[in-house]
Amino acid sequence: MQQLLDNDVLKSFVAIAEHGSFTRAARQVHRTPSAISMQIKRLEETVGKTLFVRDSKQVRLTADGEILLSYGRRLLKLNEEAMQQFLSPALEGRVGFGTSDDVGTRILPRLLAQFSRSYPAVQVDVVVGSSRTNFQKVNYGDLDMALVVVGNEGQQTRGEIVHSEPLVWAGLEGGIALHQSPLPVALAYQGCVWRWMAMESLDKANIPYRVAYTCEHSSGQEAAMLADFAVAPFPLGLVRPPLRKLGDDRLPEMGNYQIALVRGKANPINDALAAFVKEAFANFNA
Template identity: 35%
Template sequence: MDSIDFTDSSSRTPSLDNELLSAFVAVVDNNGFTAAANQLHKTQSTISLRIRTLEERLGTRLLQRTSRQLTLTQDGETFLVYARRLLQLQREALSVLGHGDHDGVIRFGLPENYAEAWLPALLGRFAERHPRIRPHIHCRMSSELIESLEAGELDLVLTIQHKSQRHGVSMGHEEVVWAAHQDYRVAPNAPLALALFPDHCPYRERALEALARLGRQWSLEYTTQSPTGLRVAVNLGKAVTVIDRRAMPENWRILDEADGFPALPPAELTVRQSPSFQHPAGDTLVDLLREQLLS
């Protein structure tokens, strides 16, 4: 592994300015230069130049680029931790010096089921720390939230990690279970009636993949983007769904292997923040989300 050279030809420490660090973090979080450029509202050539400049100043390669994929080198993995920390320290310094909390807005997106459970307490605690910052809340599916973040429409998103999207800061895992109304009875010889969120939902993917491995026939009876609509469908007592355990209503019951349902892998919750949003309020919101998950 090449060691990071922190001296240039003049024996001076290289300058690591905010634009270079933000470009690097954006490329990693978006898994590419095009999406990073869109997020930072720059051209792709500008982002490429900033990455090249950063690598030259550090004296090492941070990214390994091929025609098909982009990966971090070992030095890149190491430096990413420090790049995130430096950006966070900058935001904290501005906040301490009184530059952080002018009137403003933070555009925060999360899935609706988490909004229902967490937002009232979360926003109350956030307002205590940043009374001059107004959160604009966007409730959508995880895939849509990521698209909005990459398009520069959101500043911070909490999402359920998709298998094909390995980026973001992990906030922990949620137990995912099969569930139905307490009056539901399994019909062994009939196709399994399902109530699920639309395509691109990670929970839906888990459910259908598990049933395929089991060789179990199924029928999609209800599709909705709304957790409220999903509860209405399941409360009819005719269909099964997949849900994170902590969000399960009291009048539902878990269906496990004893009922003929395979165990499901847990869901990883991740947070992504736009590198162009440099405000300590974002760090506060991430900290509050992490505390909420641990409660």
């Protein structure tokens, strides 16, 4: 009969891989270093591969160890979801969730799929709109929570910061918009943090510009750049060919923008979805 991987052993293995130390991993899994050393020895015997390279300073994964780490994380996650399905209190109801389109395209599909598997009796109503509009809807009670874009790091804001990312200048690869004067820029409507960060940076650098394209969503800015109609402030993680990050020295840096999770009244359903949102961003940032 084929041997199966033990969850407790996988927890120790993943902890060692993430901490680079048997001692630190032992504290996390509440075992002694010698005990988890024996676990790893049995695991290596089970899979027939050497999983770690040990030296005087740290413990590093081998190529086979890296492969097993990917499987191990997924197996532990699936086990956690299965236990949550049967052991968590049953939740039923609806939750209103607001987001901007740049977040929705990257985070929401997997997040909502996982949440739906864990809480099939909860209906999630998603509203895609501007941060300003969704923020107001949370305040008015029309939404239970929303992901909103906020300004530079260090600035006070309502909600919990769940993501930080560089805002960069982007444009069409080989395009001419960058070389025009005044510089044509594609911005969101008044009140958008990206708009404020872009205009402030250009003003401080004394760069003449004109707002050539105004839109509600980042997809509109992307369309303007693809048409080589303008350049735009854009999240680094969304810059994909044929767009490119513009490294021209004359364009000033804008720094990082952040995404905050803003919540209305707390209840078990909202708490459950908020936990999934924060975990999704933690994995996205890793």
